[in-house]
Amino acid sequence: MTTENQHINTVVDEIVKQKGHTKKSVIPILQAIQDEFNYLPEEALRHICETTEITPGNITGVASFYSQFRMVPAGRHMIKVCVGTACHVKGAMQVYDAFKRHFKLSGTEETDPSGTYTLEKVSCLGCCTLAPVVQVDDVTYGHVTSDKIESVLKDFESQVGKVGKKSKFRNADGTEFQGEIRIGLGSCCVASGSQDVQKEIERTIAGTGINLHLKNVGCVGMCHQVPLVEVIDENKHSKLYAKVKPNEVADIISTHFKPKHFLDRLKSKAYNFLEKVQSDESWEGVDRYMIDVRDEMVSSFLDRQLPVATEHRGVINPLDMDEYRSFGGFEALRTVLKMDRHEVIRTVKESGLRGRGGAGFLTGLKWELVEKEKGEKKYLICNGDEGDPGAFMDRMLLESYPYRVIEGMLIAAFAVQATDGYFYIRAEYPLAVIRIRQALINCREQNLLGENILDSNFNFDIQIYEGAGAFVCGEETALMASIEGNRGFPTIRPPFPAQKGLWGYPTLINNTETFAQVSYIIRNGNDHFSAIGTEHSKGTKVFSLAGKVNRGGLIEVPMGITIRQIVEEIGGGVQNGKKFKAVQVGGPSGGCIPASLYDTPIDYQSLIEVGAMMGSGGLVVLDEDDCMVDIARYFLSFTQNESCGKCTFCRVGTKRMLDILNKITSGKGTKKDLDELKYLADWTKKGSLCNLGKSAPNPVLTTLQYFHDEYEAHIEGRCPAGKCTEMITYSITDDCIGCTKCAQKCPVDAIKFEPHKKHTINTELCIKCDACRPVCPVDAVIVR
Structure with a gap:
């Protein structure tokens, strides 16, 4: 045996020791091996089979099914x-x-x-x-x-070498501070540079005598304005700064806080820096970055919203349990532990809460079905496998409100008599996994998980299971198959998970957002919750608002609000003054709702009536420059790629529809193709086994219904939006001023660098990357 193989086997032995020897551990074992080697070495897989109960068939079936796994070496x-x-x-x-x-x-x-x-x-x-x-x-x-x-x-x-280092935060320990600075450190904030801003704040106040409480908070929802920094001075006055850059920190600090002593002021980086920048003519002052809650823009973003699942957003440190308690955290659990479990279920049932994962099944009824089942074990699963492209509600809730979700799970577990719980979280959400893992540790230390919770004789614990990259595992039965160490194949129902779920035991599965709503209902009463929303869609819904909209972000609104109100009043309208064309609701399971239905209320019934569905809650705004045939093709390519392949209608139906859409978007379609597309969509919807297949045709059916003229235009040989690359040609008009910006951006030298001359495009070299068009200052680059 080579030294390399010995090393691999040693690593595998340690992983198996931690993860387990049985089939149910196959996915965590493979994930740990890939984390170590960046792929799955053959020697590692062979050693697993030699030393555990896991067979070559188990490994091959799982590794070939989940997109996360790689069988060939990858880069570092x-x-x-x-x-x-x-x-x-x-x-x-x-x-x-x-x-x-x-x-x-x-x-x-x-x-x-x-x-x-x-x-x-x-x-x-x-x-x-x-x-x-x-x-x-x-x-x-x-x-x-x-x-x-x-x-x-x-x-x-x-x-490289610095990534992953944790920034230090001071804890609230009774120390008297001059004020507080709240820094958003959700995924969107971090991606926009909030950690650099935080470090600059720490450096700026170091040695000045300014005593501030630096506080890490979760998502505020205003993702279009990140990084966000909120400053609260000693008089409790608050200012929120948006799109903050590190070089603006000193000015912000000096605006609100003064060093206590004169010598500290002389040493203060904030004051030295401010003195320099005030002489810089390009400095525009801090007001440019300041957001006042009375500002019309911010007010319209916030006023239409109603935080229930996102209660106290932007205020609570996600992992500070004392602070969560100060806002009523775990009060609902304490109340429930003194109630009869049937009363708990009745309260949730009468609130009208429906599952927020997409299907909209009555939550209390699902709990009731699980509670009635008998068994030595019952399982509870929080479904955080948010696979819809364009959706990030679960990520935000898991990152920003871990205790709130855990409290909802504890209440549900008590009500249905569950003994063991799981968080099933997408592998692409590393920060969510980190925060949930730490929150679970903290809960165990506080007797909120484990044996005899809060001296109530209630026993329940939760562990994390990370997904391995399969959209179909958002479906309940496929999710359970994944936890059991199998390929994520859905199964025919009945039996339902409530009757025969994980490892054959009764199982309650709810979406992350559903659990996040539960404590609010218990604390405020079912009547209070049911008064929000519409007759058949109670409460609020969290949406991710993205796409061609001015103010994208994470929003929570009462059911029944219209698409127009969300896009125009909360989202600030379509970007760049373009016309609203459609909104894609519910991801690949939803549909495209056109401008003619702009005033459609967002609730379960209304969306189904127009051919869409709630889905998990993604709202992607499309403008006049988007091609709806291309959007349909995009979603079909996604669902076809994510199809588990178990049933013929989904496996073959999505493939045939995609073939037709590829044909149409390449300019080779015929009118007969449109009839075939509708025929295939209808049968795929009727015959597929699970909701992935049943809902896959929705984007096709809605675009055929509402944008039929675009399909006909493609068949005539033109893409009206100029998006389908095989049907378009780039050219430069006589308006060209010879500025060379297009030539500088062209990655393949299809445009010669000729200053002060009219430019031309060599269509044989042009790869239609669209790099030239946006940079042209006079809009001389056109697409035909």
């Missing part, structure tokens, strides 16, 4: 280009292609010749308001364009 660093809906409509594929050109990758090659980087596309990174998004190892970059590839790599390489 992984570059993940998000191609989710929000990123797709903002040019993610141009970014991906630019990375391929940079590394000189051709065909299916993914790893650069030096073995340093491996490039891959991912469905969604959950930072939709920063689209297009790229993640290099654990560093996330937002608003990436094709001309910023080298900048991203240069920045990442400067971070």
Whole structure:
């Protein structure tokens, strides 16, 4: 045996010791091996089979099913280009292609010749308001364009060796502070540079005598304004600063706080820095970055919202349990532990709460069905496998409100008599996993998990199970198959999970947001909750608002609010003065709702009536420049790729529909194709086994219904939006002023660098990357 193989076997033995020897541990074992080696070495897999109960068939079945696993060596660093809906409509594929050109990758090659980087596309990174998004190892970059590839790599390489270091925060220990600075450190904030801002604050006040409480808070929801810094002075006056950069920190500090002593002022970095910048004519002052809650823009973003699941957002430190308690945390659990479990279920049932994962099943009724079942064990699962491209609600809730979700799970477990719980969380959400893991540790230390919880004779504990990259595992039965160590195949129902679920025992599965609503209902009463919303859709819904909208972010609104109110009043309208064309609701399971239905209320019934569905809650705004045939093709490519392949209607139906859409978007379609597309969509919807297949045709059916003229235009040989690359040609008009900006951006030298002359495009060299058009100052680059 070689030294290398000995090392591999030693590592595998340690992993198996930690994860277990049985089949149910196969996915965690493979994940740990890949974390160590960046792929699954054959020797490691062989050693697993030799030393555990896991068979070659188990490993092959799992490793070939889940997209996370790699069987061939990869680079030392992984570059993940998000191609989710929000990123797709903002040019993610141009970014991906630019990375391929940079590394000189051709065909299916993914790893650069030096073995340093491996490039891959991912469905969604959950930072939709920063689209297009790229993640290099654990560093996330937002608003990436094709001309910023080298900048991203240069920045990442400067971070190697520093990534992952934790910033220190002072805890609230009774110390008297001059004020408080709250820094958002959710995924979107971090991706926009909030950690650098935090470090600059620490450096700025060091040695000044200014005594501030620096506080890490979760998502505020205003993701379009990150990084966010809220300053609260000693008089409790609050100012919120948006899009803060490190070089603006000193000015912000000096605006609100003064060093206590004269000598400290002389030493103060804030004052020295301020003196320098005030003489700089380009400095525009701090007011440019300040947001007042009375401001019309911010007021309209916040006033239409009603925080229930996101209660106290932007105020609570996600992992500070004392602070969570100070806002009523765990009061609902204490109340429930003194109640009869049937009364708990009745309260949730009468509140009208419906599952927020998409299906909208009455939550209290589901709890009631599980409670009635008998069994030596009952399981409870929080479904955080948020796979919809364009959705990031679960990520935000898990990162920002871990105790709130855990409290909801504890209440549900008590009500249905569950003995063991699981968080099933997407592997693409590392920060959510970190915070939930620490929150569980803290809860165990406080007797909120484990044996005899709060001296009530109630026993319940929770563990984390990370997904391995399969959209279908958001479906309940597929999710349970994954936890059991199998391929994520859905199964026919009945039996339902409530009757025969995880390892054959009764199982309650609810979405993250559903659990986050529960404590509010118990504390405020079912009547209070049911008074919010509409007759058949009670309460609030959390949405991720992304795409071509001015103010994207995480919002929570009462059921029944209209699409127009969300886009115009909360979102501030469509970007760049463009016309609203459609909104994609519910991801690949939903549909495209056109401008003619702008006033459609957002509730379960109304969305189904217009051919869409609530889904998990993604809202992606599309404008006049988006091609609806391309959007349908995009979603079909996603669902076809994510189909588990178990049933013929989904496996073959999605493939045939995608073939037709590819044909149409390449200018080779016929009118007969439209009839065939509708026929296939209807049968795929009727015959598929699970909701992934049943809902896959929704984007096709809604675009055929509401944008039929665009399909006909493609069949006639033109893409009205100029998005379908095989049908368009770039050219430069006589308005060209010879500024050379287009030539400088062209990655393939299809435009000659000729200053002060009218430019032309060599169509044979042009790769239609769209790099030239946005930079032209006189709009001389056109697409036909």
